[in-house]
Amino acid sequence: xxxxxxxxxxxxQLAPTEFVRLASWISxxxxxxxxxxxxxxxxxxxxDFLFTEAEAxxxxxxxxxxxxxxx
Numbered sequence: 001x002x003x004x005x006x007x008x009x010x011x012x013q014l015a016p017t018e019f020v021r022l023a024s025w026i027s028x029x030x031x032x033x034x035x036x037x038x039x040x041x042x043x044x045x046x047x048d049f050l051f052t053e054a055e056a057x058x059x060x061x062x063x064x065x066x067x068x069x070x071x
Contacts, residue, residue, distance in 0.1 A: 002010075011022060041047050057063040 011019060054063060
């Protein structure tokens with residue numbers, strides 16, 4: 001397996017169109033990993049505090065649309 005340094009050096013040698021293709025793949029992979037982590041965190045209850053906070057703000061009249069229509 002290549003090291004990150006080797007991959008970086010190889011990326012430096014890519015033609016611009018190939019580099020853009022690689023960057024697009026890395027971005028898609030990053031977002032897929034992030035989404036999977038968020039799904040796991042949500043399923044395990046790690047994000048429940050966000051719903052609790054939002055509900056408390058709604059009940060206190062502090063929850064507003066975003067972006068605000070006033071801006």
